[in-house]
Amino acid sequence: MNRRQLLKFTALAGVAGVGAGFWALPRGPRPGTTDLADAQRVLAGLVDKVLVSTRGWSPAEVFNHCAQSIEYSMSGYPELKPAWFRGSVGPVAFGLFTARGAMRHPLDEAIPGARPLDAPASQAEALGRLQLAFADFAAYQSELKAHFAYGALSHEDYARAHVMHLYDHLSLIHLA
Secondary structure, three states, X not given: OXXXXXXXXXXXXXXXHHHHHHHOOOOOOOOXXXXXXXXXXXXXXXXXXXXXXXXXXXXXXXXXXXXXXXXHHHHOOOOOOOHHHHOOHXXXXXXXXXXXXXXXXXXXXXXXXXXXXXXXXXXXXXXXXXXXXXXXXXHOOOOOOOEOOOEOOOHHHHXXXXXXXXHHHHOOEEEO
């Protein structure tokens, strides 16, 4: 390891250590386990409900964002973080989330290079898109694409990531 790599690693480790305290804080109760079937049940329970977001994106935008993430895991993300990030910081963050059984991330940050979150515009259609994305992912048998931040994930790890991602976003969505 050369000096530049060592300095970069030391800086990242320090940032990760300081940030871990913040990211480890719970946001609120989880709606279920990090299981695909539980997430699909949670989503089914939202059908025909009037939902509001306490801040940030509308429920439709949240559903479109979560659907994008699932779809991109099968088709490929439009932009990836640098390889060094996907090989170091990203997997450490995913490991922390997995150990906690919950994710905490910025809830108004779009996937790099992703399309706008305005289609479909209605909450019902966006929720349907998300439910279809989960069903497609559950049935997906081919090799999954690298996550834009975490790098290569198994189907099981990706399922866990998608469910934790959904639950983190649902922390801001409530019945009207």
